[in-house]
Each structure stands twice: as structure tokens, then as C-alpha cells.
Amino acid sequence: MIMAMGMGIALIIINILCLVFFFIVLVKLFKNEGALKGILGFFCSIYTFIWGWMKHKQLGMTKIMATWSILTVAGMVMVPVMGVSSALLIPQYLQQMTGNGDVKFSNLDSSKKTPKINLANKNIKSKSAPGPGLNKSTQQLPKQNLDWSQKALALWQGGKYNNPNEAINYWNRAISSNQNTAVAYSNRGLAYHDLKQYQKAVGDFSQAIKLDPRYAAAYNNRGNSYYELSEYRLALNDFNQSLKFKPQYAKAYLNRGLVFYQMDKNAQACNDFKKSCDQGDCDGIKWAMKNGICK
Amino acid sequence: MQVLITKIAESYNPAYGHKRKTKVSGESNKNQLVKWFFTPLLAPLLQNRWLICIFVAFGVAQLLLVYTGLSGWRCPIYETLTVICPGCGMTTAMTMLLKGHWQLAVQTHAFAPVILILLIMMLVATVLPASYLKKFAGSVERLEQKTGITAILLLSMVIYWLLRIFDYI
Numbered sequence: 001m002i003m004a005m006g007m008g009i010a011l012i013i014i015n016i017l018c019l020v021f022f023f024i025v026l027v028k029l030f031k032n033e034g035a036l037k038g039i040l041g042f043f044c045s046i047y048t049f050i051w052g053w054m055k056h057k058q059l060g061m062t063k064i065m066a067t068w069s070i071l072t073v074a075g076m077v078m079v080p081v082m083g084v085s086s087a088l089l090i091p092q093y094l095q096q097m098t099g100n101g102d103v104k105f106s107n108l109d110s111s112k113k114t115p116k117i118n119l120a121n122k123n124i125k126s127k128s129a130p131g132p133g134l135n136k137s138t139q140q141l142p143k144q145n146l147d148w149s150q151k152a153l154a155l156w157q158g159g160k161y162n163n164p165n166e167a168i169n170y171w172n173r174a175i176s177s178n179q180n181t182a183v184a185y186s187n188r189g190l191a192y193h194d195l196k197q198y199q200k201a202v203g204d205f206s207q208a209i210k211l212d213p214r215y216a217a218a219y220n221n222r223g224n225s226y227y228e229l230s231e232y233r234l235a236l237n238d239f240n241q242s243l244k245f246k247p248q249y250a251k252a253y254l255n256r257g258l259v260f261y262q263m264d265k266n267a268q269a270c271n272d273f274k275k276s277c278d279q280g281d282c283d284g285i286k287w288a289m290k291n292g293i294c295k
Numbered sequence: 296m297q298v299l300i301t302k303i304a305e306s307y308n309p310a311y312g313h314k315r316k317t318k319v320s321g322e323s324n325k326n327q328l329v330k331w332f333f334t335p336l337l338a339p340l341l342q343n344r345w346l347i348c349i350f351v352a353f354g355v356a357q358l359l360l361v362y363t364g365l366s367g368w369r370c371p372i373y374e375t376l377t378v379i380c381p382g383c384g385m386t387t388a389m390t391m392l393l394k395g396h397w398q399l400a401v402q403t404h405a406f407a408p409v410i411l412i413l414l415i416m417m418l419v420a421t422v423l424p425a426s427y428l429k430k431f432a433g434s435v436e437r438l439e440q441k442t443g444i445t446a447i448l449l450l451s452m453v454i455y456w457l458l459r460i461f462d463y464i
Contacts, residue, residue: 012375015369015371015374015375016375018369018371018374018375019371019372019374019375019376021371022371022372034331034334035331036331036334036336036445036446036449037336039449039450039453040336040449042380042381043380043381043382043449043452044382045368045370045371045372045380045382046353046354046357046368047350049368050349050350050353054346072368072369075369075374076366076367076368076369077366079366079369
């Protein structure tokens with residue numbers, strides 16, 4: 001009896017956790033895909049589950065999805081193995097225990113859960129707990145996607161996003177709306193960079209580079225994130241790549257100069273700052289001269 | 296649009312950024328609601344064969360598990376709160392449909408035939424040649440945009456769910 005109760009309690013805990021994870025993902029679904037898909041996710045938890053796995057990297061919920069999956073499988077296995085839908089009637093057992101003290105597991109059959117709908121009137125017996133139906137997944141129109149991009153772009157002011165979280169939200173929608181373009185990933189990476197989430201930023205820039213291997217700006221941006229992570233060699237490689245694909249790229253020269261400065265290669269740093277100035281961006285050389293790095 | 300985004304990505308520099316302003320045209324709530332209502336949901340899915348396959352695989356597996364009396368995907372809302380969700384009973388109703396008990400299936404979940412049609416559409420989409428699939432998805436998209444059928448169905452299911460919860464059905 002104790003074992004059965006223990007397993008029953010375990011199943012209840014699993015169910016509660018599954019519900020919590022379901023709501024976490026559902027909230028993200030509402031936020032990222034809009035109300036219509038959110039309603040669909042509420043109808044059909046399988047849809048929410050699949051969507052969660054589709055977006056787990058972008059939304060950083062790999063652990064949530066993995067845990068939810070494990071718990072779901074555990075729950076699916078536990079029910080037939082121990083036949084404990086009855087274990088969910090623990091309160092009744094407890095009542096029996098506190099009553100006559102004669103505990104019997106006599107109600108295993110009758111304990112099977114049925115939907116709240118009154119099936120008895122319709123001569124139907126539900127043999128299993130009702131599950132969500134087969135449903136459909138969606139993606140938004142590119143036209144709508146245009147709006148998300150515009151909204152995200154409106155947040156870009158003064159060389160950074162004035163609200164990076166909101167920008168990420170908009171870019172998420174743009175990306176999930178079938179616009180898996182390199183620029184969308186790169187721009188979301190910038191938002192993560194502004195939030196100092198450099199690893200995520202690197203992930204997005206890498207995705208942008210994967211989609212467009214000659215995307216100089218993405219290399220430059222990833223180099224900046226590596227710079228913040230003090231991965232100067234990786235940053236240097238990226239700036240080199242960026243300049244390879246776009247030799248007149250002032251910002252990349254400037255950023256590479258900063259890397260050289262961090263690597264105590266002041267001569268090369270000054271050289272890059274000058275090249276950057278030649279291309280029209282003299283902020284670096286001014287700063288270096290002011291601080292006595294270059295003469 | 297593409298060019299505008301690219302410009303932003305290129306202009307970025309952590310230390311030496313410069314100002315750039317973009318304008319976004321405002322949108323009234325009414326327009327947003329209309330747009331929301333007529334947003335195609337099924338058509339974009341039908342364009343993605345890989346995604347359809349995943350959904351069909353999940354759906355078929357679920358049906359088989361329930362059909363054979365095994366434990367399939369369990370609704371987290373019902374399992375924990377014992378409150379039915381809008382989709383609860385759908386798998387049972389679908390298995391009844393497969394067994395030919397149409398009346399019982401509709402009594403169990405009124406939207407079972409609709410979901411069966413959707414499942415058949417998805418099954419067809421998995422085997423259609425690319426050109427036909429595109430045409431098929433285009434037709435569905437036009438239907439969804441003109442009629443708002445998806446939103447109507449989803450909202451109807453919400454109403455149906457509320458009626459079930461409060462035992463009106």
C-alpha cells in the first residue's frame with residue numbers, strides 16, 4: 001500500500017510539474033505567436049509541446065522542454081505500469097484510513113477518471129483519460145512579419161536598442177514567422193548583446209553566419225560579443241573574416257584595433273584605428289591618442 | 296525592408312554607436328483585431344512538409360496508443376486539475392470515428408469531424424508533390440483570409456468548452 005501511495009504521490013507531482021511547464025511554454029507561445037496560436041496551444045497541449053521544442057534554442061528553454069519531456073514520458077509509463085489512476089484517489093484512501101482503519105484497494109476499476117462531461121446520459125464509457133485532439137500548427141504571414149521587424153527597428157536608437165527585451169520579442173516573432181533571414185538573427189543577437197547575454201548573442205550571430213556565410217556585419221557583431229567575453233582570439237578571427245568579406249569596413253577595423261589593444265599589440269591597434277579613420281570613423285584613433293596608445 | 300535591417304546590423308558597435316531613427320506607422324486596435332481574426336493558421340503549416348510530418352506522427356501515435364488501450368499523451372490540465380480543457384475527449388472521439396461510431400464520436404466531442412478533416416488534409420499534404428502542395432496551401436490560405444474560418448472554429452471551441460465545463464452539454 002505504501003509503495004502504491006508513494007507512486008501515486010509521484011504521479012501527482014509529475015502531473016503538477018507537467019502543468020507548470022505547460023503553462024510556462026504556453027505563456028511564451030502567447031507572447032511570441034499571438035493570441036490565435038496561444039488559444040490553439042491551450043486547446044492542444046501537443047501543439048504547445050512541439051512548438052516548445054521548435055523554439056527551445058531561440059527562447060532559451062531547452063532545460064524546460066527536456067524536463068517536461070522526461071516527466072511526460074515518465075507519466076505515460078507510470079500509468080499503465082502501476083495501474084494507478086486510482087492513486088489519484090489518495091484522499092479517499094486517507095478517509096478510509098481515518099475512518100474504519102480497514103484500508104482496501106477495492107476501487108481500482110471505479111477510480112478511472114472520466115471527463116467532467118456527463119457521459120452516463122449518453123451511454124458512453126470513457127476508457128481513458130481524454131487527451132488533446134490532433135491540431136494544426138501555424139506560421140504567420142511574411143506581411144505580418146514585416147510589422148514585427150519594423151517595430152523592432154523602431155527600438156534601435158543611438159547605436160543600441162532602447163528596449164532590448166521588447167526588441168527580442170519582436171525579432172522572435174519575425175524569425176518564427178518564416179523569416180529565418182540572417183539579418184533577423186543578427187539583429188536579435190544585437191539585442192542579446194545589449195542585455196549582456198553574450199553567449200546567446202554569439203548563438204544568433206553564428207546562426208546568421210550559417211545562413212549567410214559572407215555576412216560581414218554578423219562576423220563583426222559576433223566579434224564584439226566575443227570581445228565582451230574576453231575571447232580575444234575568436235574575436236580577432238571574426239574581425240579578420242569580416243574585413244575579408246568587406247575590406248572597407250570601418251567598424252571592423254576599429255573593433256579589431258580594440259582587440260589588438262587588449263592583446264598588448266598597440267602598434268597593430270594604432271594601425272587599425274588609422275585605417276578605420278581612413279574609412280571615415282575616427283573615434284578610435286582620437287580615443288587612442290587621448291589615452292597615449294598611439295602617437 | 297531587408298536593406299533597412301542590414302544597415303542596422305552593420306552600424307552596430309559597442310563603443311562607438313551613432314544615432315539612427317526609424318519610424319513605425321501606428322495601427323489601430325480595430326485593424327489589429329481584424330488582422331488577428333483573418334490570420335491564416337493552417338496554410339503556413341501546410342507549406343512546411345517537415346512540420347506536417349511531425350504533427351501527423353504525433354497524431355497517429357496518439358491515436359494508436361489510445362486505440363490499443365495504452366496510455367497516450369496526457370492532458371496536463373485535466374490530469375492535474377481534473378478540469379477538462381477544450382481539446383479533452385478529442386482523442387477518444389477520434390478513435391470512435393475510426394471505429395465507425397460517428398454519433399458517439401460527435402457526442403463525445405463535437406469538433407471531432409473537423410479535426411478528422413484537418414488530419415486528412417495534413418496526411419494528403421505529406422504526400423503531395425511540391426507544386427501541388429503550394430497550390431493547395433494557397434487555396435487554404437485564401438479561404439482562411441477571406442472567411443476567418445480558423446478564428447471562428449477556435450472561438451467556437453472555446454464556447455463549446457465553456458458549455459461543457461458548466462454541464463450545459
